[in-house]
Amino acid sequence: MTTVEQPPIGFGRMHRKEDARFVRGRGTYVDDVNLPGMLHGAVLRSPFAHARIVSIDTAAAQAHPRVKAVITGQTLDGLKLAWMPTLSQDTQAVLATDKVRFQGQEVAFVVAEDRYAARDALELIDVEYEPLPAVVDARRALDPGAPVIRDDKDGQTDNHIFDWGAGDEAATDAVFASAEVVVAQDVLYPRVHPAPLETCGAVADFDAVTGKLTMWCNTQAPHAHRTVYALVAGLPEHKIRVISPDVGGGFGNKVPIYPGYVCAVVGSIVTGKPVKWMEDRSENLMSTGFARDFHMRGEVAATRDGKIRALRVKVIADHGAFNGTAQPTKFPAGFFHVFTGSYDMEAAHCAVTGVYTNKAPGGVAYACSFRITEAAYLVERMVDVLAYELEMDPAELRMKNLLRPEQFPYPSPTGWEYDSGDYPRALQLALDMAGYAELRAEQAARPPGGPLMGIGISFFTEAVGAGPRKHMDILGLGMADGAELRVHPTGKAVLRISVQSQGQGHETTYAQIVAEELGIPPDDVEVVHGDTDQTPFGLGTYGSRSTPVSGAATAVVARKVRERARQVASAMLEVDPGDLEWEKGRWYVRGDQSQGRTIQEIALASHSSLELPEGVEGHLDATTVYNPPNLTFPFGAYVCVVDVDPGTGQVKVRRFVAVDDCGVRINPMIVEGQVHGGLADGIGMALMELIAFDEDGNCLGASFMDYLLPTAMECPSWELGETVTPSPHHPIGAKGVGESATVGSPAAVVNAVLDALKPYGVRHADMPLTPAHVWRAIQGRPIRTDLAIT
Template sequence: MSAIEDRPIGFGRLKRKEDARFIRGQGNYLDDIRLPGMVHMAILRSPFAHARINSIDTSAALALPGVAAVITAKDLETLGLAWMPTISYDTQAVLAGDKVRFQGQEVAAVIATDEYIARDALQLIDVDYEPLDAVVNARKALDADAPLIRDDKEGQIDNLASPTWEAGDEDATDKAFAEADTVVARDIIYPRCHPAPLETCGMIADFNPETGQLDIYNGNQAPHAHRTVYAHVAGLAEHMIRIRCGDIGGGFGNKVPVYPGYVCAIAGSIVAGVPVKWIEDRSENLMSTGFARDYIMKSEICAKDGKITGLRVDVIADHGAFDSTAQPTKFPAGFFHIVCGSYDLQASHVKVKAVYTNKAPGGVAYRCSFRITEAVYLVERMVDALALEMKVDPIDLRMRSFIKEDQFPYETTTGWTYDSGDYHKTMRVAMDIAGYEDLRREQAEKRARGELMGIGVSFFTEGVGAGPRKHMDILGLSMNDGADLRIHPSGKAVVSLSAQTQGQGHETTFAQIVAEELGIPPEDVEVRHGDTDKSPYGLGTYGSRSTPVSGAAVAVVSRKVRDKARAIAATILETRLEDLAWEKGRWYVKGDREQGVSIFDITKRAYSGEALPEGFEGGLDAQVIYDPPNLTYPYGAYIAVVDVDPETAHVKVRRFIAVDDCGVRINPMIVEGQIHGGLAEGIGIALMEVITFDAEGNCLNGSFMDYLIPTALEVPDFELGETVTPCPHHPLGAKGVGESPNVGSPPAIVNAVIDALYESHGVDHLDMPMTPARVWAAMQGNAEPPQ
């Protein structure tokens, strides 16, 4: 074998290929791009949460030297760009014309020769606002006398954004509760938080009036879906729009939606005939782009004979002023009804209603598969509340109530089919790493000395990899992904994807899949993505779809190439297809391993003038569109150990044990990096991250001085473990992991804080974030900290 064939290939702890350019400062982000003749755009945003717009005077701004244009809603009406669809089949004003419905809503856009002049001009636009009463509490928004927010919608008489959605069996659930020997109820809030990616949102739009071609540079998570939306909004032929996504400084769901700023940039380029660049600042990102969570959840849980039997949930989802929640069309409440969690319930019933409020549109899937994060938080808090009531160890209650290994595939009481799992084993691995019994003894000793130590547990099952064509689409677009693979005459390969990386290591992981399937060294596989002219159509990256869907597509397309290579090998070896066997990198004759031909020699033959199988036209390539048969269901057991300072109420996460089962791991190092990042985000959500509003609808967290995110000082050295239960329907047995740590960590930390405070202070419930002020108020017997 040649030296190139001797190099290690396939799965394993391969260092990320893309990191070399990042650590050298050679990344190519949106703000690095400069185009000839490019001008800059800035957006005027409303200072009010709810106000009528009586007039807009732009004359002073237009008179400022360097200003090329000022765009208002009236201008967009002329262009046919006044309204845009959201991904929940709602409509959203690109620029407010009649009234503003949340603080930070887009009112006007200025185009100028540089960004400083554009921002200066914003101060010269005179808007006559007539303030209206605002409502930022979702419960109050449902009151009969609440101000009507969406009076632009014909027939809208209240602030409901959608009809109540239900899942499960209400009668069976009532029966389970009637027969139960223990029932616990809680009102639980998952507060509004923000993905806060390092790189904010932005776009460069370059419309050529002579050709009608629109080139877009934009760091978004679903380039093909964005292109389809822009084609509809702007009335352009889709093939005349090209989106190119370079390196993206984080997404976490924040870069899934189409924002009004994007449409304004397109309109600006159409008006000006030159490239228009818009980059939002941090305050704009925090105040007006896609939020997450903001759920008010009322729940009851019951048990009989020491086992959880039933769950009842009633949810109010705050969607802000426009319903732009990212979720499949047929599931208006997302996958919230995976609220059954990891438990073998007798029955469950869940109701969810969406509500308009005078807040920025919310509902992005912040490192979350369509509301599963909120559902897991609810059920894991309820299980701990039930364990407190029953005076049993929270792990013991979980172990008695888990779905058993021999019950898989398991259909939940709300209709989802979990593919595989061994929950008991994963929980035991976490307990072993933590030294659970020793921890409980340490806790008892510290309690005797008046120290506040808490141990919190969570166990989650997540549904990722949306989705099967028959069940899932967004805006009518099926949630499938494509992959194209071509092996060049030199033996080098290029695989093109519809997935879009924002730091997950796609260039490495997908190269490893091709390497494993074909025996080509991963460094010889180039991964292309982020260019709609050069990649197959697909619905992008969110909901942990990368490996479950795009990874499966890459595996399938590699196998199609391998099958083509088999036919060529049969011609070279002068034998029948059925007489050949595959080993990594070569086909050989069964029973005679020496008689074989490598993938490299097969590739040479594919491009040569020598004989090929009948019907072959040369070359070695394939294309697929992968339609997953089901979601995949990763799961995990998390244990958090916290210390609460009795004098300051500061919570310190001292240890965090995370045992994830994400099926087969392609690159364990990348998996561990994803888990580390998600756990850090989970700690931030549990302890400090929250977007709040005053009674007038003013956002109180418009900068990183007010919206705190965790640093290395707030996170411990994570202790990771794993179990491996392959997904039975995924070509590689993989399940996905990118969102799991964000799903499982907040309830573990909250449960730990309550565990620390319950015996000494009687605290049996506390909502996130666990700030010192909130924890101190709870220790003093107050439900909320002083304002």
């Protein structure tokens, strides 16, 4: 049995508070919410990827004895609810009115007495479609004559969404013109899906008497959802309450607002009853927010001895039928321009073009900080391509080009300022843990024709913690977060935060932050989240915002309370506040530690008849809104070892060493759990996960029979290491880690497989590296994976 040292106060290993209910099956998810008189909704979805709607006949469905309402786009159009804003300031049809633009798009919504009747009634709706040509390849979508998907938008005559770039193009071109070595490679990061434990769903309850809407929704951003519902439905924002209970996994999938949520609200308004809508698994995989789907061409300019001088990238980003990306307004391509990664170079430039296709809306921040996963994958593939060209060891090449500690804070060529890091130390630790020299010796000793062995390395830098709000907003809402802390007379505390946990352990780690700052045991701190009526405004949890932003807000508000406690303690001890010094849990008189008061004693006195100095209020409570001065930049070095069967293409991950630096660690056990999950995620994306489409736009990954997820069988025993370089601007020096492993691991796995295939002259192959794809690469017939057609 593993024992866990329980810290009496503050940071360190301790069991998660949340687990007591989860391991007993006592969690509360949206599908667990059942209200008196509740009705059930179901969505009719289009079988076509692109088709004009000729007519919709709902008479038979409305005549069903258990059906209470049938809602169509025409119904919503009369209520001015047919279209809603997306988080990227595009528009999206709630229910299609003119035509459908991807397979699985919402066409009608049935409200019935139970889930089964609602689903049965869908079969009674008769929709006449006029099929149209579909385009699912983002490159072909830009061709002249390609079918125009968003012809609903005034002036839209093609499928182009935006052009965006970063860096100095002229300076980059000049470096390339004088480079000794230039390598180029086309790289695809295919479309993948977050596939959360609980699918998306909502329970809407509109009270016609009070005019209040209460919404239970498994969203990652309750306050942002409330604001958008107010904008869409025209309800006063203070009359909308969004409750996000135990989310059941988010990974970015539960950031957007989906039409089913809006339909549940309309259904409740129309029927006067609560309405629950829950997707099934196929609906979730087919129609909710996807991620990745980037066609990238990378070029590296270098010297012959391996010094990287410049990086140039062109990207076509597939955003699906509606631009539903949840990322800051000023960055339509997300933070992709952190694509220079962890390397020192003279210049860099990227150009990104966003494109509409006949696919479900894409671009969610799936376990990555707004497209950094794609950027990290690209640069790490390009470094290995350069190593292949120069016949240089990939570890040596990376060590030669990594940023050095004395270069921080480091201004990147594309405008970011990295906060802190010791990159060479992290890489060396990973190599030492893996026994890199011995692995290379084992690889060299393998006889030709036998099982193949590959060693893959990746080094990544993430940019997390969006704001600052002067640079970053979504729908005009600045990306800052609030925190409220109150210490009761008995010394117990309640912290209210605006971010929403989906498994990150907020109820534990935030209590530990308060404990560290005030000296209150973590078990005496209750953390409240997921209810807009009970928490301060904030933009939610995604892009590893929790610890960098809301964790900082927690530390700041606790320090405000601590300072207020100083004023009360000064009255209790009859000394000037400046004569008091703090030690964890108490204020004492300088020079006489026996004269002091604990935070619990001070809390009780703050509510008593104690006479306080003029201008000093009683009670120990405070609020704050934290606007981060900069992002934080966690990083890591990963080493993956694989064995490949050349006869079948089967890949087995033998070992995986992960060294992460996320600054100060609040609870190392939770950090390790986050890393474990991200590493498994990376193996899945590298080796098996793919949402594919045929030429007609039919989704070929709409079940777990087709969309494969990693299990314990595919994952090795992870070997974790750490370095700690605190963020200089974060109140506790933390950087965030929730997405790091997902950012760094796919490149390590792919680099390992391609390292194994080096004897066959294979320089690159696109993910996922399934046995069939690996076997074809060995045969000299690599295929692209953006389409399932071979």
